[in-house]
Amino acid sequence: MTLDRRSFLKALGVGSAASLAACATPGGGLSMAKSGGRRVVVVGGGYGGTIAAKYVRMLDASIEVVLIERNRQFVSCPFSNLVVGGMLNDLSTLTVGYDKLAANHAIKVVYDTVTGIDTAAKTVTGSTGTIDYDRLIVAPGVDFRFEELEGYDPATTPEIMPHAWKAGPQTLLLRRQLEAMRPGGTVIISVPATPFRCPPGPYERASMIAMYLKRSKPGSKVVVLDANPDIVSKAGLFRKAWAKHYQGIIDYRGAKRVTGVNPRNMTVSIEGLEDVKGDVINVIPPQRAGDIARAAKLTGPDNRWCPVNATTFESTVAKNVHVIGDACIAGAMPKSGYSANSEAKVCAANVVALMNGRETIEMSGINTCYSFVSEKEAVSVAGVYAVKGGAIISVPNSGGVSPDLSETEAIYAKSWINNILVEMTT
Ligand SMILES: Cc1cc2nc3c(=O)[nH]c(=O)nc-3n(C[C@H](O)[C@H](O)[C@H](O)COP(=O)(O)OP(=O)(O)OC[C@H]3O[C@@H](n4cnc5c(N)ncnc54)[C@H](O)[C@@H]3O)c2cc1C
Incomplete structure (x- = not known):
């Protein structure tokens, strides 16, 4: 009916x-x-x-x-x-x-x-x-919880070390910095501890930056300093993509929480370890x-x-x-x-x-997050949610990750963004 x-x-x-x-x-x-x-x-x-x-x-x-x-x-x-x-x-x-x-x-x-x-x-x-x-x-x-990063001045640091975690001028600044970087340079992405906006986002970003470096900045690399012990979302698929496309370009380091920044020296500090220097530094602050x-x-x-x-x-x-x-x-x-x-x-x-x-009505929630891992391939994770004992839980045996790196997932992803933006604005 x-x-x-x-x-x-x-x-x-x-x-x-x-x-x-x-x-x-x-x-x-x-x-x-x-x-x-x-x-x-x-x-x-x-x-x-x-x-x-x-x-x-x-x-x-x-x-x-x-x-x-x-x-x-x-x-x-x-x-x-x-x-x-x-x-x-x-x-x-x-x-x-x-x-x-x-x-x-x-x-x-x-x-x-x-x-x-x-x-x-x-x-x-x-x-x-x-x-x-x-x-x-x-x-x-x-x-953002900027105050947890020693040396971070909210007024000036994002202009030197963009977070690009709210889309707009910050996104374009990070892009311009990558374009201006010397070949053989180092890009650092610092990932905060969970919970943060878009769990797979930092790893999609690492993939996208590596894709660009591979094509346009030979000899460059991306160092991912992750406060979490491991890749937070779709870990197996990101690893697979990085092994297939970005061997020697992405250097992933788990359990490395960035605690401070030095925009003048272009370094970040990690508890108990030597500072890490980068040519482009994308600090995603805790949220x-x-x-x-x-x-x-x-x-x-x-x-x-x-x-x-x-x-x-x-x-x-x-x-x-x-x-x-x-x-x-x-x-x-x-x-x-x-x-x-x-x-x-x-x-x-x-x-x-x-x-x-x-x-x-009863709460029934869904989520799918697509991530591009190369120009043509994407991966996804989907979930279905309900309320149990007063809390939102993942429905047992629902959802999961896409089976492989896939061009079809990339088509689904493009269709998703078109549909959701139309839904929001009409
Ligand atoms: C790099 C990146 C990639 C992502 N990719 C995906 C993805 O592929 N799929 C996905 O599902 N999610 C993705 N996300 C996550 C997604 O962007 C957020 O989860 C989503 O925007 C949350 O929606 P929201 O309504 O809570 O906040 P928002 O969409 O951020 O909306 C908040 C709005 O409130 C306004 N606002 C805030 N304070 C005030 C105020 N005091 N007065 C008036 N207005 C105010 C802001 O201007 C803003 O427009 C990604 C995030 C990032 C950073």
Whole structure:
């Protein structure tokens, strides 16, 4: 049986799709009067926030949705390693706007940086004013624990040792540094201890950089200094790819935590060992939930990540506030764009259920992370998730890694990025 949009909404027992359809007003400040009876505010228009905003509107068009995002355009981290490796010339195909999303779903998009969340007063404040909410969805992604790296100045070090862990100018800087490097040079990638955004990301990056060096900078190498004891994700497949394509180019060193940097000497320090010198140094710092989540005291005892109810993604420390994506503790689900998308849908459905006094739905999550290992080949890891004993667990015997390095996986990966970016922006 297929349902058209009207029947679908009716079946869910929600309001008329037409009731707020004329309210797509992207831009404007936060000091706006409520146009409907109830309002959901979403902070952060990335992989999680866009989907949460869209699905709340799709599931109950009588709820006003305001999406607050600091940038007018979103740059996708997924596929940004392909820019670093030269497979994509620039970030244009990974850069998207919010106009269609706003117009298609009558979401009010406000471009502002949220500076305060008052969970008692149920308000959100930015430079353009203060807005109240009935429920709040917070999806700010990650920020960095720079303070754990001795010698790291957040204002200047990223310009010399880019992290490129938020796509944009940092990605392009790392690319330019590689292009400018002498043949025979050394590139260092430092990988923080888990949990961090995109577990396979650093190893995809090592592959992409090695691919570029092999072709354009003979005699150069990539030294991966990993704080973790071993490659965190798809280890067997990355090893296979590195043995096949990058023998003598990638020098992987596990259990080597970078504790300090010296941008002047272009060295990094590792506990108990000699400093390592590089021509290009990509320091991926340790991470935590986006600053606004910490400022709003949504983080747990570690003051890093936000604890949530595993079914509704409602914060366990603040009522009527939900946290999704990289910022939340989602049990076995990795911090990925795909996970954020999946969490956003469950969260939106349960926000709508709670606002309508209905029973919440069960949490069912999925994730697939593709990684390019050469110009034509990719590998993937997939997982299915459910709630058991109050925590998100990986469903036994579900998911797994792709059987081999594969050109078909590369096709799937390209299709995935196209689809997910369209889903986020239309
Ligand atoms: C190199 C790299 C490769 C990756 N590859 C993949 C991949 O192949 N597949 C995959 O699934 N994932 C991948 N990821 C991970 C993915 O990018 C993240 O997991 C995903 O972006 C998380 O979504 P999010 O909504 O939590 O945060 P984001 O997508 O980062 O969105 C957060 C948004 O909040 C906004 N924001 C933050 N604070 C404020 C504020 N105070 N006020 C207003 N706006 C604010 C930000 O501007 C941003 O737009 C990769 C990451 C990296 C770094």
